[in-house]
Amino acid sequence: MSAGEEAPTMPIYEYECRACGKLTSALIMKAEEESQVLCKHCRGHDLKRVISRVVWHKTEAQRLSEFDARGRQDDAFYRDDRNIGLWAKKRLSDMDVDLGSQLDETIEKARSGKILDDL
Numbered sequence: 001m002s003a004g005e006e007a008p009t010m011p012i013y014e015y016e017c018r019a020c021g022k023l024t025s026a027l028i029m030k031a032e033e034e035s036q037v038l039c040k041h042c043r044g045h046d047l048k049r050v051i052s053r054v055v056w057h058k059t060e061a062q063r064l065s066e067f068d069a070r071g072r073q074d075d076a077f078y079r080d081d082r083n084i085g086l087w088a089k090k091r092l093s094d095m096d097v098d099l100g101s102q103l104d105e106t107i108e109k110a111r112s113g114k115i116l117d118d119l
């Protein structure tokens with residue numbers, strides 16, 4: 001745990017609708033919210049949780065460790081502004097560049113849409 005840690009990860013559960021068989025994902029913060037989940041396809045409420053499909057929002061550290069800057073990412077990846085800073089961090093660490101506190105400033109520029117051409 002370090003200073004500036006992001007908010008705790010959040011559980012996203014997936015549910016299979018017994019009426020139409022399609023999956024609906026929902027963020028469940030409290031157990032009682034589970035009974036309020038509706039199928040987003042048919043509005044049915046007879047859902048069963050699909051245990052194996054539970055995913056967690058990743059922390060930045062997890063994203064960073066799994067991220068491959070050379071890999072091709074889909075459009076959704078680039079629309080997520082958290083990943084813009086991630087890309088910059090990964091590239092800089094690959095290049096052994098240690099910008100210290102300047103790095104966060106650089107990432108803030110990247111996230112606000114400015115180009116990294118002053119590096």
Ligand SMILES: [Zn+2]
Binds near residue numbers: 017018019040043
């Ligand atoms: Zn349904």
